[in-house]
Amino acid sequence: MTPVRSLARAMLSGIFVVSGYRNFRNPDRLAPTAQPVTDKVAPILQKAHPRIPTDTETLIRLNSAVQVTAGLMLATGRFSRPAALVLAGTLVPVTIAGHPFWNNDDPVARNNNQVHVLKNLGLFGGLLLAAADTGGKxxxxxxxxxxxxxxxxxxxxxxxxxxxxxxxxxxxxxxxxxxxx
Incomplete structure (x- = not known):
């Protein structure tokens, strides 16, 4: 793996490892924001497998653990292509729950959330590139x-x-x- 690829993967994965760790340790600060999304996802999860926990804090912790694990895999180059796809998948609920600019009446909050959505779209694009990167092979x-x-x-x-x-x-x-x- 070239030094540029190694550095780019480490830089791309950093946000997922750090925020995943923070959110895993303190999911209650995100619970009110995530609640509307987890309420919609919970019935689908129950149908898929009845033993999957559906409470908001546990789902936040699961998403966070996946982000930390896949972020470390991406950073170290171990199964980096699947890890990038998994991280891209974790971005979808985070973006929908965390930055619903379409619900903001305040122009400043709306603008702030739009910037975060665009940032997450950029991360999503970078993850898709990392998932497609064969490392020259x-x-x-x-x-x-x-x-x-x-x-x-x-x-x-x-x-x-x-x-x-x-x-x-x-x-x-x-x-x-x-x-x-």
Whole structure:
């Protein structure tokens, strides 16, 4: 991994590790803001799996733990592509719950929340780039196509070899019939 990639991943993941840690330790400060979103998500989670906790503070803690874990994975380069996608997924509820500028009547608060939404969109874009970054190595699509091409060539070679051997066997059999015996 190049130094630029390492530095960029560490810088991108920093906000998730720090804010995830803070929010994990103190979820009650976010609970009133997150409550409207968690109330809408709770029934879906209950349908998906009845044992998933649906109280607001626990959901904040879960999201925070995921952010810390995936942020550290991104920063260290371990499973960085899936970690970037997971972090992008955690941004969606955070942005909707934390910065609903569409509900603000105060122009200053509305502007402040719009700036935060744009910042989160920028982070989302950076995470998508990190998720697509193969680190200079061929991506899965190329490797799959290359493997398929290699397999096709191998099959063609095997078919040509089998035809050649069949022709040789036919010639040998016809020569063997002609010889007195």
């Amino acid at each position: 061929p991506g899965l699509r190329w490797r799959t196509g290359h493997r398929i091409g290699h397999s096709r060539r191998s099959v063609r070679r095997a078919v040509r070899t089998a035809r050649r051997e069949a022709r040789i066997a036919v010639r040998s059999a016809s020569t063997a019939r002609r010889l007195p015996g």
